[in-house]
Amino acid sequence: MRPTKIFILAMLLMVATLGTKAYIGTKLLTHIKKESKGFAVIELFTSEGCSSCPPADALVAKIAKEDKDMPVYILAYHVDYWNRLGWKDAFSSADFSKRQNEYASYLHLRQIYTPQIIVNGKTEFVGSEEGTLRSAIKTNLQVASPAQLSLGISAVEKGQATIKYSADGTDSNTVLLIAVLQKNAQTKVERGENVGRTLSHVQIVRKLQKVALNSKTGTVNVSLPNGYDASGWELVGLLQNTSTGAITGAAKIKGTSATI
Template structure:
């Protein structure tokens, strides 16, 4: 009886793993951001531990839906609010370092939340709707200088594999691959937002730079925080050494 119980337990675990993996659909698709189109990349630096951040989270999601063809919305959760009692499950020290690099460029004395960076070129308080719409209207008129094409995007339980092409001037350019979780609700137990249920959208869960010399292929690891039924997007962003964004494209996976 004991052996039979062990066998049944292993069988159930195997079934669960198989079901989890089968829930991820392999998808092959191609999208293009043309050099004749504008690119507006909004990077929000936020935290579930910051009481000023929820309005900015809501605003970012609102403009993404209103400008779905023109705006790429990214939400980076920083880790420097975690000390106050609530550890943001999406926070990463890497994102804090990324924000610090931007603020060094902007000659800011320190990081702040919520902060939105537009195309790597300017920034403002992320909950300021007038600044948000003004910046979108300004940058949507600026043409992208790099064209990026994504193809053969394949998702499984562990990785996202993809192929890409990038044209235009590639001198001093880097290519950033970003995996984005569409939405997640979290019951916050402690910190400035304690006893609130926060809805976060456009959450960056993985990011890496792609070697432009590596046969136009890339791979991202899917982190454990991603669930089988989560809606994800893959985004590629071209930028120069000064963090100015020169092209971008996205695909839902």
């Protein structure tokens, strides 16, 4: 049976309507991404000497890929207290173990552990809990940021980056933290709980520098680790309340541009 003119017109109208809805849906999703009220800072405490940590490392790698266009900031700190058990994590630092202990104090925890994730300095859970992490990200993206931070690099030379910053909505208890991150790395583990495994890491914190906010704007020099290059590394800034541990603002620099 041959289709009638009315049937053909109806089909064309339906296709046009569906196309419009698809376009609106795509446009709305783009708008949501651009107009996110808040942000999510994901701080993972991990170690190459911990057999429970690779799933958490894989989870934040997945989130980093999925949310690369969103105000989601991932920082992976390799703690040093696992080193005594047979394998020294080359990315580990006593400073990162100290930061985790500081969070234990803020959050009234009896002990520290790996893998642990802390979101915006306020919520903590086991680092491999994907559902909990996704829920925390969604919740924090919907809450307006208490403070605003913008960053820009004015120069990189002789192993130092000169960073200009502007911070609004802060109080006297707020400090600026600048994290220098290596975006990717792999390690073949030869001893310890992960012996024989090749581990992949993302967003590895190689340096964390604290800056006192004596004014809303300023300039700070940050020492860059050996091997730094703009394509494989990035810098992230955090505004943190030293009384509560809460992260109130965040921004990152990619190359020479900053993203709020």
